Amino acid sequence: MARGTGTVVTAPVEVSATDASLAGTGGRGRGAGRRRTRPRRPGQQTWAAAIRKDWRLYSFVVLPLLFFAVFKYAPMLGNVIAFRRFRPGGSVLGDEWVGFYYFEMFIHNQQFWQVFWNTVILGLLTLLICFPLPIVLALLLNELRSRRFKKIIQTISYLPHFMSIVIVAGLVLQLTAVTGTVNQIIGAFGGDAVAFMQQPEWFRTIYVSSEVWQTVGWGTILYLAALTTIDDQLYEASRIDGANRWKQTWHITLPGIRPTMMVLLILNIGSFMAVGFEKVLLLQNPLIYSTADVISTYLYRVGIQSAQFSYGTAIGLFEALIGLVLVFSANYASRRMVGASLW
Amino acid sequence: MVINTSTPDLAAVRSEPTTVKDTRGYRAFRVANVIILLSVCAVTLYPFVNLVAKAFSSEGFIAAGEVNLWPRGFNIDTFRYVMGDQMFWLNYRNTVLYTVVGTFISMVLTSTFAYAISKPHLKGRTFFIWVAVFTMFFSGGLIPNYILVANVLGMRNTMWAIVVPTAISVFNLLVMKSFFENFPADLEEAAAIDGLTTYGIFLRVVLPLSKAVLATMTLFYAVGMWNSWFSAFLYLDQRELFPVTVYLRNMIAAAGPAVDPSQDAVQIGANIQSVTMLLTVLPIICFYPFIQRYFVSGIMLGSVKG
Numbered sequence: 001m002a003r004g005t006g007t008v009v010t011a012p013v014e015v016s017a018t019d020a021s022l023a024g025t026g027g028r029g030r031g032a033g034r035r036r037t038r039p040r041r042p043g044q045q046t047w048a049a050a051i052r053k054d055w056r057l058y059s060f061v062v063l064p065l066l067f068f069a070v071f072k073y074a075p076m077l078g079n080v081i082a083f084r085r086f087r088p089g090g091s092v093l094g095d096e097w098v099g100f101y102y103f104e105m106f107i108h109n110q111q112f113w114q115v116f117w118n119t120v121i122l123g124l125l126t127l128l129i130c131f132p133l134p135i136v137l138a139l140l141l142n143e144l145r146s147r148r149f150k151k152i153i154q155t156i157s158y159l160p161h162f163m164s165i166v167i168v169a170g171l172v173l174q175l176t177a178v179t180g181t182v183n184q185i186i187g188a189f190g191g192d193a194v195a196f197m198q199q200p201e202w203f204r205t206i207y208v209s210s211e212v213w214q215t216v217g218w219g220t221i222l223y224l225a226a227l228t229t230i231d232d233q234l235y236e237a238s239r240i241d242g243a244n245r246w247k248q249t250w251h252i253t254l255p256g257i258r259p260t261m262m263v264l265l266i267l268n269i270g271s272f273m274a275v276g277f278e279k280v281l282l283l284q285n286p287l288i289y290s291t292a293d294v295i296s297t298y299l300y301r302v303g304i305q306s307a308q309f310s311y312g313t314a315i316g317l318f319e320a321l322i323g324l325v326l327v328f329s330a331n332y333a334s335r336r337m338v339g340a341s342l343w
Numbered sequence: 344m345v346i347n348t349s350t351p352d353l354a355a356v357r358s359e360p361t362t363v364k365d366t367r368g369y370r371a372f373r374v375a376n377v378i379i380l381l382s383v384c385a386v387t388l389y390p391f392v393n394l395v396a397k398a399f400s401s402e403g404f405i406a407a408g409e410v411n412l413w414p415r416g417f418n419i420d421t422f423r424y425v426m427g428d429q430m431f432w433l434n435y436r437n438t439v440l441y442t443v444v445g446t447f448i449s450m451v452l453t454s455t456f457a458y459a460i461s462k463p464h465l466k467g468r469t470f471f472i473w474v475a476v477f478t479m480f481f482s483g484g485l486i487p488n489y490i491l492v493a494n495v496l497g498m499r500n501t502m503w504a505i506v507v508p509t510a511i512s513v514f515n516l517l518v519m520k521s522f523f524e525n526f527p528a529d530l531e532e533a534a535a536i537d538g539l540t541t542y543g544i545f546l547r548v549v550l551p552l553s554k555a556v557l558a559t560m561t562l563f564y565a566v567g568m569w570n571s572w573f574s575a576f577l578y579l580d581q582r583e584l585f586p587v588t589v590y591l592r593n594m595i596a597a598a599g600p601a602v603d604p605s606q607d608a609v610q611i612g613a614n615i616q617s618v619t620m621l622l623t624v625l626p627i628i629c630f631y632p633f634i635q636r637y638f639v640s641g642i643m644l645g646s647v648k649g
Contacts, residue, residue: 050466056541057459061471064456064511068474071508075483075491092495137383140376149377156384158635159391162627164570166588170595170620171390174397174613179408181393187408217387221642245369270480278573282592296485303486304577316484324481 082314088307102314112315115298118291122280123272125208131268133212134219135261139249141220142227154224157217169282172210173197197283200291207283207292211276222260230256262340270327273319295319391628397617398422405613425618430582431590435622438569438586445506445568446561452511453560457519458545461526472520479513492578504578505586506568515560518641522556523549559641562634566627587623594619 051058082102084094106112137157144150160168175181176196183193196202234252243251277296284292295315303312327342335341365373392412397405401416409415425431460471483491488508498504526549534548550557572588579585585593594616 045466047466054462054465054541057462057465060455060459060545064452065471065474067452067507067511068478070496071488071491071510072478072482073474075487076481078483078487078490081487081490086490092490140380143373143376144380145373153380153384155632155635157387158638159628159631160387162566162570162631162638163624164572164588166570166572166592166595167620167624170591170616171394173595174616175390175393177613179406179613181389181411184408184411213387213390216383221639225643244366245372281573282595299485304489309486309490312486313484316486320481320484327480 079313079317081310082317084310086309086313088309094310098310102311103318105311106315106318112298114290115293115295119273119275119294119296122204122207122294123275125204126211126275127268127272129208130211130215130219131265133216135223135257137216138220138223138227138257139253141224142253143245154217154220157220159217160214161218163214165276165278165282168210168214169279172206172283176202176206197285198287200288203284203288203292207276207280210279210283219264222264223257226257226260227253258338259340262334262338263342266327266330266334266342269330270323272326273323394617394621397613398621400614402612402614405617421612421614421618425615425622431587431619431622433583434585434587434590437584438588441502441505441575441586442565442568444502445510446564448506449510449512449515449564449568450557450561453516453519453564454550454557455545456511457516458523458549461520461523475511475513475516489577499578500581500584502584505571505574508574509567509571512564512567515563515641519556519560522553526553555637555640559637562637563641566634569627587619591619591623 045053078093081094083097083099085096085098086094141150141153144153163171177183178193178195182196187193194202196206230253234256235248238248238252274296275294277294277300280292280294281297281300284297296319299312299315299319302308303316331341331343393410396410396412396414398421399414399417399419400410401418404410404415456471456475459465460468460475462468465471482488492504492508493499496503498507530548530552531544534544539547570588572586572592575584575586575589576592579589
């Protein structure tokens with residue numbers, strides 16, 4: 001403690017007022033007088049002093065840090081089995097080094113490249129269609145004048161977001177069944193029933209449509225919030241300059257929500273390779289693997305079901321690294337080009 | 344990006360004091376807009392309406408493809424049948440149990456950690472934040488996780504495999520952190536002067552005044568846990584431990600295109616499927632109108648800090 005108060009004398013008070021008062025309450029309870037003279041510079045404390053002073057706060061951190069260490073960071077280290085031979089019953093970190101053996105194995109595997117391109121195509125389609133639609137919907141909602149009507153539409157369109165993937169998959173399978181609604185509509189126009197879930201060429205359409213159905217409404221929330229922050233004077237000024245509604249949207253509204261768009265785009269690009277693993281897994285069946293099998297589901301089948309742990313881990317690591325590279329480059333590009341970024 | 348949590352009705356504000364009358368094109372657009380938005384709603388709701396209709400229809404009409412908006416061959420026998428299944432109720436009970444336990448664990452870990460890292464003076468704070476944030480962008484992958492949970496920790500066929508590995512959601516953590524950062528420091532200071540320790544301040548001052556964010560986070564976790572199925576599917580293989588989502592998944596998988604000839608015998612009627620699905624989503628649909636705004640405000644809170 002003596003050390004803590006000692007620094008105060010020499011350290012110029014550079015912490016802002018709120019920071020200082022927050023700092024004051026974080027530590028120990030008793031001794032108000034001492035606390036008031038303690039706007040400290042975080043960097044100057046030793047760990048021992050910091051822990052002695054804030055041990056109660058540090059006790060809050062212990063379990064969560066343990067959680068992250070065990071359930072998030074240990075599996076990251078566990079990726080090492082991608083480079084080692086794993087035998088069931090042997091060491092959990094594998095038995096011997098095999099270098100890039102498993103990577104070469106999937107790189108030379110025809111099937112891997114099929115699921116790789118399936119993933120890329122499905123991811124691109126999802127990005128191209130599911131990213132812009134919420135923006136359009138938000139703009140349309142924004143043009144509504146009746147507040148109540150807007151509220152009702154919002155409430156309805158958020159609903160699918162709260163459904164379990166299992167329910168969504170169940171609904172999709174029912175609607176696309178041979179006796180389902182989609183085929184009834186086709187029948188009404190005189191067409192023949194299509195067994196959608198048995199024909200590979202339909203899978204992408206079905207997947208992306210269900211993704212739109214599930215995400216478009218919920219996706220508008222952040223845009224609608226961003227829309228409310230646009231300065232109204234901009235619209236007035238543009239009206240005086242004779243801009244019509246369309247021009248206002250193009251020159252004021254869209255630039256106004258651009259930072260939100262960029263942040264969401266970066267996040268979407270980051271999760272690009274992970275294309276709705278659970279949904280694909282629930283929707284696919286062996287008849288349509290040629291389009292419906294993606295990296296994550298392939299990994300699940302070879303890794304977990306066929307227990308090829310090392311091989312599966314190598315594929316998983318490859319996928320995760322692509323995701324990491326994508327998010328960092330998207331962030332970098334966005335910062336350079338538009339000045340909006342995640343960090 | 345600064346966001347007001349209440350949404351002022353911008354469209355109304357914008358359109359009120361115009362001296363210019365709407366052009367004819369814009370009026371046409373507004374009519375089209377209402378039609379478009381109504382169709383969006385119709386498309387969103389249709390699958391649910393269809394589900395309810397099928398749940399009350401007889402199997403024959405569904406198989407003939409004659410059920411759309413309204414039940415055909417109305418009956419409630421399917422409900423009796425599904426609700427008579429012991430396993431369904433057992434799995435339903437499991438879902439409730441996992442949701443309650445999982446949400447509790449998540450809330451304890453998330454709120455304490457968020458509170459600690461919301462204190463700017465805490466040494467190591469930046470490190471703690473990065474420990475959490477980094478996991479958003481890189482993760483161990485399916486198989487190392489599986490080996491850890493199943494082989495190393497031996498959580499196979501226990502509830503812990505479901506509720507523990509996903510306990511902290513980093514998004515929720517950041518939302519709570521930014522909420523606690525904006526907590527009035529005066530209150531905490533006053534409590535400290537009154538002799539409360541950090542524990543006392545957290546439990547008796549901060550938490551009671553954070554009910555809104557706590558409710559939101561609890562709902563986020565609870566709905567996530569209620570809907571989750573994959574970790575149960577992965578780590579559990581005893582039927583009596585399944586949550587209802589896995590019960591449903593197995594039913595749907597069995598009814599799918601019979602690729603495996605041995606599964607041909609267990610074709611499950613679409614009406615039974617529909618009833619099971621309906622019963623699974625029912626709690627969420629019932630609570631939905633009330634909880635929806637909490638979710639929206641939670642998303643907003645999260646976006647304030649980005």
